[in-house]
Amino acid sequence: MRQHDLVVIGAGSGNAVIDDSFAGLDVAIVEEKWFGGTCLNAGCIPSKMLAYTAQVARTVAAAGTYDVDAQLRAVRWRAMRDRVFGRVDAERDEGRRGRRESDYVTVYEGRARFTGPRELRIDLADGPVDIGARQIVIAAGGRPSVPGPVADSSLPYETSDTVMRIDAPPRRLAVLGGGYIAAELAEVFDAAGSSVVIVEKENRLLGPQDEAVAERFTELARARYDLRLGREVTAVTGRAGAIRLTLDDASTIGADMLLVAVGRVPNSDRLNLGVAGVDTHDDGRIVVDAHQRTTAEGVFALGDICTPLPLRHVANREAKVVAHNLRHPDALIAADHELVPAAVFTRPQVASIGATEQDCRDRGLDPLVGEARYEDVAYGWAMEDTTGFCKVLAERGTGRLLGAHLMGPQAATLIQPLVLAMTLGIDASTLARSPYWIHPAPTELVEKALLDLGL
Structure with missing residues (x-):
């Protein structure tokens, strides 16, 4: 079993832990899916690039308000998508190449799971490999949550991980969820010409926001979308391209595409944490102290897999804290989550x-x-x-x-x-x-x- 000084599981904000101050160590990074993590590949960066295009389209469409004669002919979805992901994918590939070229960093591209305290098995394309480490950082992120009726239907659906890369916007889009991910993606597809219906179990959108904001935002959204608030999906039927949702009031919704945006869950259940001595909260988040240390000796965690604030700027701050604490075990610093700003990039x-x-x-x-x-x-x-x-x-x-x-x-x-x-x-x-x-x-x-x- 190869032994490393440090292994980082996850190359999103986990990638930010490693800099040249670790050059004297034998370091490994394990990434199952995306260098750059969710934010770069399917989250905050591409969604904001698409949202800005939607804002431009809205500005043109409303030009008459400012006594400007202009006409919005179309949002060229495929060209927009290719522009956005052409840049995003290039950044991802550059990050991967940069790590492969580091003479002190080994990159394992596969899924890791613990086999014991500070021991991992990684499923690579050419077979599993076992490694150990003196210290480990878990930064394996999260994934979209999927309600039971959707998962049980066996019918196709999109999530924020997939929907931004589709070839064309649907004529009718049903969105499950009323949080910031749902709101931002509804904005994008509405601007691209989709007819949008939103199903949210709460009685207003953006529920965690201040009540004045949530109420006003919901009021404005009602003028643009078909809102089904205080409702949940009980069944999903139909076929690909012709989905039918049944709600708990027995009403139905027809859609060409279903977007599930009800929240995200941490990937802790995929890591076999029990054998490593790493405890989790009831919601799956890894338990960490103020210094980002888990309950297992020598194991830290950061980002969406442990934080109650799943935001990239929070994960980046935690990565800086972990990097410092790895290098300076006798002078630990803490992550402060008391005042964290956030934004929703809608109109x-x-x-x-x-x-x-x-x-x-x-x-x-x-x-x-x-x-x-x-x-x-x-x-x-x-x-x-x-x-x-x-x-x-x-x-x-x-x-x-x-x-x-x-x-x-x-x-x-x-x-x-x-x-x-x-x-x-x-x-x-x-x-x-x-x-x-x-x-x-x-x-x-x-x-x-x-x-x-x-x-």
Whole structure:
């Protein structure tokens, strides 16, 4: 059995653990599917490239709002897809080549599973190989969750792993799920000409968002899509290209294609973790401490397989923590997940950080609430936006920012001053009054919401 100093299982954010500071060690990377992980190959990067194209299409279609005569003839799906994945696949292949050419990194392309403490069997194309390691990092990610009625039907369906690479958009698309993945992909296919129906078991879309955002977003989505909220699928029948969904209220939906976007599950069940002494939570996430150490000596974990926040920027931060802790076992650092911003790249965009208003109620807090609408600031007039807003929550007395939530153009960018303030401990009054806010930039929306707190 070959022994390595370090083995990393997963070449998404796990690939970021290894840099030249490990050059004196015998390192191995095991990757079953994609170098670059879900984010590069089937997640945040291609979906945002497609979403930006959808935004361009929407802008052309709405040009009359700005007294511009323009006509949207078509979104050339196959050309768009090939442009996006031509770049994505080149990045993936470059990452694979870079690791193969490293004189201190061995690449195993296959599925790994534990056979004992810090021992692995890897199923390669030409047969299994057994290896051991002094230290192991588990970064094997997750995969789309598939509801029982869909899996049991034996009928074809797409997930976020596959749907962006299809040859043509369907005429009728049924989407299961109402979270950010479902919302972003519905946006893309709607812009590409598909008729979209969304089935979501909750009573509104983007449920984890602040209630004001979720309610407004759902209201806007209802004008574009056929929404079946508070409903679940009980059966999937028909045939390829002619799918029929039966819901729990006995209603039915016909579709040419079914997209399952109800969430993701960690790949921990594929690793035989029990024999390695690696514990998991009830939902399958690997148990880690603040330093990303698992319950097994010498084994770390990072990313979607262990974090409650399955976001690439979280996984990348955890990769930096793991890299440091591998090299400096006597000076460990911790991963801080208290203030993690996130965005949904739809139209309108959504961005958030910190507590929602419903979180505050659950904690018995009575925060100050400040709000401003895009139509309250000059640049919002330029954009003719009448639906977007910024909402900030602050602690009474201290002005400490508790949360921030935006919905509207450039929300993912506009939230960053609030991210910085909350991370660095800048109170709402100081943030509103100390720096200059460019007039008439979109950031005046944030300034106006902060001033609305009345501090």
